[in-house]
Amino acid sequence: MEIRAHTVCAGKAEGEAVAYKGPFSFLGDLDPATGKVPVLGHELEGKSLANKVFVFTTGKGSSGGPRIAWAAKRNAKAPAAMICLESEPVLSCGAIVAEIPTVDRPEKNPFELIKTGDYVKVDATAGIVEILGKP
Amino acid sequence: MLLTDEEKRMLAGEYGPGVQRSLDLLVKLGDSFGAERMARISYGHAMYDVIPEDFWGLITEGAKPLTKVTTHPAYQPEQWKEWGITSGSRADEFIMEHQRKLNTVHRLGWLLTETCAEYLLGIIPRKGEIVAMSGSCMQVASNSLFGASVDRAGHLCSLASCISGRIPIMGLMLPENRYAQILVELDDLDVADWTDSHYSCLGYYVGEQVSGLRNVAVTGLSPNIPFDFARALVIPLPTSGAVTLCHIVGTTPEASTLEEALGNRKPEQVIKLGKGELTDTWRRLNVWNDDVVEHVAFGCPHCTIDEIGRIAALLEGKTLKASLLIGASVPVVALARQQGYVDTIEKAGGHFLSCCPSISNPFLHPNIAGERRAKSAATDSARAAHYIARVCGAKTFFGTKEECVDAAISGRWKGRELKWK
Numbered sequence: 075m076e077i078r079a080h081t082v083c084a085g086k087a088e089g090e091a092v093a094y095k096g097p098f099s100f101l102g103d104l105d106p107a108t109g110k111v112p113v114l115g116h117e118l119e120g121k122s123l124a125n126k127v128f129v130f131t132t133g134k135g136s137s138g139g140p141r142i143a144w145a146a147k148r149n150a151k152a153p154a155a156m157i158c159l160e161s162e163p164v165l166s167c168g169a170i171v172a173e174i175p176t177v178d179r180p181e182k183n184p185f186e187l188i189k190t191g192d193y194v195k196v197d198a199t200a201g202i203v204e205i206l207g208k209p
Numbered sequence: 210m211l212l213t214d215e216e217k218r219m220l221a222g223e224y225g226p227g228v229q230r231s232l233d234l235l236v237k238l239g240d241s242f243g244a245e246r247m248a249r250i251s252y253g254h255a256m257y258d259v260i261p262e263d264f265w266g267l268i269t270e271g272a273k274p275l276t277k278v279t280t281h282p283a284y285q286p287e288q289w290k291e292w293g294i295t296s297g298s299r300a301d302e303f304i305m306e307h308q309r310k311l312n313t314v315h316r317l318g319w320l321l322t323e324t325c326a327e328y329l330l331g332i333i334p335r336k337g338e339i340v341a342m343s344g345s346c347m348q349v350a351s352n353s354l355f356g357a358s359v360d361r362a363g364h365l366c367s368l369a370s371c372i373s374g375r376i377p378i379m380g381l382m383l384p385e386n387r388y389a390q391i392l393v394e395l396d397d398l399d400v401a402d403w404t405d406s407h408y409s410c411l412g413y414y415v416g417e418q419v420s421g422l423r424n425v426a427v428t429g430l431s432p433n434i435p436f437d438f439a440r441a442l443v444i445p446l447p448t449s450g451a452v453t454l455c456h457i458v459g460t461t462p463e464a465s466t467l468e469e470a471l472g473n474r475k476p477e478q479v480i481k482l483g484k485g486e487l488t489d490t491w492r493r494l495n496v497w498n499d500d501v502v503e504h505v506a507f508g509c510p511h512c513t514i515d516e517i518g519r520i521a522a523l524l525e526g527k528t529l530k531a532s533l534l535i536g537a538s539v540p541v542v543a544l545a546r547q548q549g550y551v552d553t554i555e556k557a558g559g560h561f562l563s564c565c566p567s568i569s570n571p572f573l574h575p576n577i578a579g580e581r582r583a584k585s586a587a588t589d590s591a592r593a594a595h596y597i598a599r600v601c602g603a604k605t606f607f608g609t610k611e612e613c614v615d616a617a618i619s620g621r622w623k624g625r626e627l628k629w630k
Contacts, residue, residue: 082241097420097450101568102599113599114496132421134451136596137345138568140363144261162422162451163238163380164345167363170237171264 077203078181079157082166085175087155088195090209091188092126094118098158099135100142100168109151127194128153129184133165143168155196157184157203177201210239210377211246219373225271231369238366239377248339248378252277253371254327255319256343256364257310258284259569268368269313276374279322279332280314281343282511282536282565283307289571292560294578303577319371323563324538326440326511328355336462339382341370345447346510346592352454353443354436356462358382361422361453380422381454387463388472389426389456391419396483399630400430405516406589406609407627408441411482413591414490416450418480424454425480426470432459437513444510445591484629491627494594494607497585502606504583505617508536509567509593514544516610520559521550523614529558530620532583536566559617567593573601587616587624 094117098104105112109124124146133139146152152172158165161178169176175198188194188205195204212220220236222229235247255278257265286303289295295303314321322330325344334340334357342348343364351357360380362370370376381387393415400407415425427442439460446452456464464470507520512535520535535554537545542561545551551561564571566588571577573586586597587606594607606616608624616622 080241083237102596112602132451134416135345135448136568137343137348137362137364137367137447138256138259140365141259141261141264144264144365148261148263160421161241163242163361163366164363164451166238166241167234167366170234170241171363171365 075187075205077184077187079177079201079203080179081198081201082161082176082178083169083174084199085173086197086199087127087175088193089125089127089154091129091190091192091194092118092121092123093129093185093188093190095131095185097132097134098130099133100139100146101136104142104146106142106146106149106151109146123153124151125154127155127157127196129157129188131159133162135164137164139164140168140171143172143174147172147174155198157196177203210236210244216247216375227268227270227272228373230268231373232375234366234369235373235375235377239379242377242379244377244379246378247375248382249374250276250341250370250376251338252279253341253367254279254281254343254347255368255371256281257314258307260364260368262306264365265310268372269317272317272372274318276371278317278319278371279327280319281347282325282563283323284569285562285564288562289577294571294581296579296581299579322538324511325565326538329511329513330538330540334359339376341367341376343367345453346444349443349447349453349455350440352381353456353461354439361447361451387424387454388474389424389470390477391423391425392471392476392479393425393427394479394481395429396481398483402630403438404609405437405441408438409445409589409591410487410491410494412442413445413449413494413595414482414486415480416446416448416452419450419452422451422453424456425452426456426458426464426467428458428467430457430459434460437515440510445595448592448595487629488626491607494591495605496598497604497606497622500622502531502585502587502616502620502622504572504586505531505533505613506566506570506586506588506593506597507613509588509590512537512541514541517541517545517550518548519610520614521553523611524554524557524559527557527618529617531617532572533559533617534566534570534572535559535561536564537561538563567596568600570597570601573597573603575602587613587622589613
């Protein structure tokens with residue numbers, strides 16, 4: 075199964091998917107030291123995004139997000155790739171500086187096709203997401 | 210993107226590696242948003258202290274001043290040490306990094322305004338002026354309250370604009386993208402007794418309801434609401450969400466009428482909100498299980514002189530149990546000192562600092578205060594409450610200024626759930 079999408083940050087990566095039907099900010103929603111979501115009561119509380127293919131809706135939050143993306147990447151705790159419905163400049167800045175392959179505006183609904191735990195390959199340069207299902 | 214000859218030379222490295230990296234980053238960002246060319250910024254507003262030092266080194270390498278740049282709040286590790294917030298050795302590490310960065314800042318000739326509310330210093334972008342800004346609170350205020358042409362941007366991209374003097378023309382810089390797509394209607398709410406905190410709570414709720422970078426128009430408020438209220442409403446929009454332009458009909462410069470704010474189009478979405486939504490939001494901003502308050506934070510964004518005056522009036526002759534930090538710029542604090550407000554607040558035990566009192570509050574942040582950090586904090590700002598809970602990991606009390614000052618004096622939270630009329 076493939077989904078075509080628009081390139082936010084070029085590059086290729088693959089890994090296990092984490093699908094979250096909500097918005098995301100690197101600042102507040104990701105601990106750059108552990109790669110985990112530190113928010114109490116969050117659907118992903120305590121879950122790691124490190125080296126995962128993270129699927130979510132859009133970016134949000136303070137303009138400080140990209141420095142956390144940079145720090146997470148330095149600690150090898152950043153997501154391997156990101157797929158979102160629609161990016162926005164703060165999220166895109168984080169993806170570009172941390173060189174996280176990222177796509178948005180997918181042509182099919184990723185939440186119907188990608189489930190948490192699926193193995194997913196993202197070719198953000200070509201704008202192709204390949205879903206391989208459960209490993 | 211279509212680049213000028215000068216921009217091509219920047220990208221080729223003729224202006225040094227920092228400018229080259231900056232332009233490379235901005236071209237990638239512009240390409241991903243379909244920008245066709247770059248604009249020169251009239252000035253930039255940068256963050257330096259919280260920027261990872263390796264990134265800071267790369268982006269400023271060999272750079273010379275190309276544009277006017279002002280600064281966002283910075284660390285003040287000498288003060289942390291003096292006040293005993295931070296252990297000596299930890300403070301010394303911050304002092305050394307701060308000094309290394311300051312050397313570069315001085316070399317680049319930046320104006321050390323050190324505030325997230327620069328408009329209070331008279332540095333105000335005009336309507337349509339192209340400015341690159343760090344700080345989602347500066348972005349949303351400059352766009353909404355002054356009509357400046359400021360797109361949403363991350364710190365590191367704004368920094369690239371401050372180094373290169375360029376910004377890709379995209380998003381909110383395009384006039385056709387400045388109309389509101391979302392209409393916010395207040396349903397059966399009496400705003401007569403509202404404080405800054407009520408407007409802050411409203412903005413936080415609206416930000417959560419809007420997906421991605423869409424503009425909102427708020428209708429139903431009386432014309433020309435006071436500046437402090439308008440500001441309190443727009444500031445949390447890019448905290449709970451990504452809204453970077455909010456028209457307040459009858460108050461802000463691009464919204465003399467609802468039709469003007471909407472560009473004579475029908476809104477894509479109408480958000481109606483009333484007592485239920487605001488009560489629930491107020492409740493969610495409070496994250497605590499016992500009533501002990503160790504710290505109180507004001508000034509997210511940096512306090513106006515009127516706010517400091519109100520805090521001083523409440524603290525006259527009092528002594529504080531909790532630590533109190535007021536984030537405010539150096540010139541505003543100078544005015545407050547002249548009025549006698551600083552004396553009253555400092556006598557009670559309060560502190561002033563032109564730093565960030567929320568995301569990097571030195572009394573609360575584990576990386577700064579370590580084991581000495583306060584584990585609970587009260588604030589009157591929804592933006593501060595959001596980040597104190599999430600980034601500092603402290604128990605958080607959200608309420609009015611009066612409730613927060615009361616908590617600073619007694620060390621206990623007696624804030625009540627608001628009755629929305």
